[in-house]
Amino acid sequence: MVIAALSGMCFARGRAAVPQSGLRTIIIGAGMAGLLAGIKLKERGETDFVIYEKGSSVGGTWRENTYPGIACDTPAHSYSYSFALNPEWSAFYAPGPEIQAYFERAAQRYGLLDAIRFETEIAECIWREGQWHVRTTDGRSDRAHVLVAATGVLHHPHVPKIPGLETFERPWFHSARWDHSVPLDGKRIGVIGNGSTGVQIISALARRAETLVHFQRSPQWIMPCPDSMYTEADKQVFREDSAKIEAVRNGPEAAARKARFTSAIIDMDSPELAEIQAIVERNLEESVSDPVLREKLRPNYRAACKRMIFSAHYYNAVQEPTVLLENQAIDRVEPTGVRMKDGTFHKLDVLALATGFKVDQFVRPIRMIGEDDLDLDDVWANGPRAYYAVTVPSFPNLCLLNGPTGPVGNFSLVDIAEKQWDYFDQLIDAVRAGRAAGVAPTMAALEAYEAARNKDAMRTVFASGCKSWYLNAHGIPQVWPWSYAHFVDVMAAPREADYRLLQPIVA
Ligand code: NA7
Numbered sequence: 195m196v197i198a199a200l201s202g203m204c205f206a207r208g209r210a211a212v213p214q215s216g217l218r219t220i221i222i223g224a225g226m227a228g229l230l231a232g233i234k235l236k237e238r239g240e241t242d243f244v245i246y247e248k249g250s251s252v253g254g255t256w257r258e259n260t261y262p263g264i265a266c267d268t269p270a271h272s273y274s275y276s277f278a279l280n281p282e283w284s285a286f287y288a289p290g291p292e293i294q295a296y297f298e299r300a301a302q303r304y305g306l307l308d309a310i311r312f313e314t315e316i317a318e319c320i321w322r323e324g325q326w327h328v329r330t331t332d333g334r335s336d337r338a339h340v341l342v343a344a345t346g347v348l349h350h351p352h353v354p355k356i357p358g359l360e361t362f363e364r365p366w367f368h369s370a371r372w373d374h375s376v377p378l379d380g381k382r383i384g385v386i387g388n389g390s391t392g393v394q395i396i397s398a399l400a401r402r403a404e405t406l407v408h409f410q411r412s413p414q415w416i417m418p419c420p421d422s423m424y425t426e427a428d429k430q431v432f433r434e435d436s437a438k439i440e441a442v443r444n445g446p447e448a449a450a451r452k453a454r455f456t457s458a459i460i461d462m463d464s465p466e467l468a469e470i471q472a473i474v475e476r477n478l479e480e481s482v483s484d485p486v487l488r489e490k491l492r493p494n495y496r497a498a499c500k501r502m503i504f505s506a507h508y509y510n511a512v513q514e515p516t517v518l519l520e521n522q523a524i525d526r527v528e529p530t531g532v533r534m535k536d537g538t539f540h541k542l543d544v545l546a547l548a549t550g551f552k553v554d555q556f557v558r559p560i561r562m563i564g565e566d567d568l569d570l571d572d573v574w575a576n577g578p579r580a581y582y583a584v585t586v587p588s589f590p591n592l593c594l595l596n597g598p599t600g601p602v603g604n605f606s607l608v609d610i611a612e613k614q615w616d617y618f619d620q621l622i623d624a625v626r627a628g629r630a631a632g633v634a635p636t637m638a639a640l641e642a643y644e645a646a647r648n649k650d651a652m653r654t655v656f657a658s659g660c661k662s663w664y665l666n667a668h669g670i671p672q673v674w675p676w677s678y679a680h681f682v683d684v685m686a687a688p689r690e691a692d693y694r695l696l697q698p699i700v701a
Pocket of ligand 1: 412
């Protein structure tokens with residue numbers, strides 16, 4: 195039975211005041227997901243909401259990541275709101291600045307700018323008597339019935355403790371904090387890390403640097419992909435007929451690609467994964483001519499075990515005479531360069547750390563206090579968990595968009611967030627209707643979900659024997675281990691039995 199029948203549900207422990215005149219919502223973050231929540235609230239006529247954004251403009255990850263070569267590895271037409279298709283994308287995989295401009299336009303077009311409080315960071319959110327009491331880092335306070343944490347996944351840069359890093363006398367920075375005042379052309383550049391970010395940076399800088407040293411701790415499988423730019427004629431077709439955009443998003447070819455990829459991810463023994471393995475191996479064989487370099491680039495784990503990297507350029511870039519692939523271990527950073535364990539020294543003018551993100555933070559470091567003074571930091575002491583990645587027991591009316599254990603394996607996070615919002619929106623109907631003051635998942639529902647998820651996660655390719663940001667401290671992939679179709683299915687309507695309503699206190 196679905197939540198539409200919530201009126202027949204029993205009230206559980208927990209009481210809170212019923213909102214007397216409509217709901218107020220606080221959204222944290224004006225990135226893709228926060229803007230989405232604002233647009234959706236406006237669409238249903240709810241205007242009593244505010245978006246708190248610690249930066250000075252919208253866009254989230256696309257505002258913060260401006261490194262050379264930045265692009266989205268999800269096809270641009272899929273990485274768009276379903277209600278704001280964009281015939282103007284310049285390429286199948288859109289460059290970062292274009293995506294940033296898209297979200298800026300969306301904020302404007304949907305009239306959200308007045309609702310956003312820029313340069314306002316949230317310090318804590320406390321659930322008390324049916325409302326979230328929110329305090330900003332500069333001491334202001336606000337409150338609302340509903341709280342949406344649209345705080346991003348890959349948000350807190352991971353800067354590894356490489357000995358001597360602080361002694362480097364030349365510019366160095368994390369990829370998400372790129373310093374554009376630092377000249378790159380004709381310079382000796384070092385890039386540590388070869389996830390999606392490092393690979394894009396190397397592809398962009400290979401021909402600009404005097405020397406470009408790519409420090410690779412573990413090789414990556416590279417999936418070849420089209421480097422297709424959309425022509426003016428293509429865009430005209432998209433402008434005239436949005437069904438053509440829909441076809442790119444959800445047509446048979448896209449659907450088959452998605453289905454094939456999920457089958458591969460969720461079952462490490464699947465024929466689909468074997469097919470992907472064959473493609474990436476062939477790509478390596480055919481693209482890299484020097485056998486020594488080829489072996490340096492060959493991973494000793496299975497394709498898609500780490501997040502699959504799509505690149506049309508990396509193998510060409512790494513074979514440029516300017517590029518040196520360094521696969522020895524780093525010993526330390528010295529004032530003028532990087533020393534390897536084998537004694538080799540790379541003199542550098544600039545060092546970029548494409549070393550990823552702290553991925554277990556989510557809404558934190560915001561202090562989150564739920565019912566009975568529960569601190570989310572304590573609740574998540576063994577790792578972040580959320581029911582179906584969206585809601586948390588004892589934290590009523592809290593929505594995590596792109597929260598822990600959602601589908602992240604090369605799918606469009608825009609699409610994921612839209613479906614998560616629609617799910618949460620249905621949950622809040624009981625509060626909107628005044629039948630409850632709050633709604634939160636039961637602990638039993640979360641435990642059952644996590645038990646099934648942990649079990650099935652160990653069958654995914656992410657558990658097939660490599661290290662990646664998908665794994666928790668126990669080596670269990672913190673991902674959605676089921677098909678995309680199953681995700682769509684469960685997001686379609688919350689199950690009544692999995693939620694408890696907070697009994698209203700009528701004043
Ligand atoms: P990733 O995918 O987490 O990649 C980080 C890279 O940094 C990876 O190659 C790591 O090597 C490397 N790394 C991390 N710490 C070190 C140290 N101490 N020494 C050497 N190398 C290190 O981050 P990205 O920014 O590329 O991508 C994140 C996501 O953004 C991506 O999945 C897309 O969703 C978009 P390792 O493989 O661990 O040996």
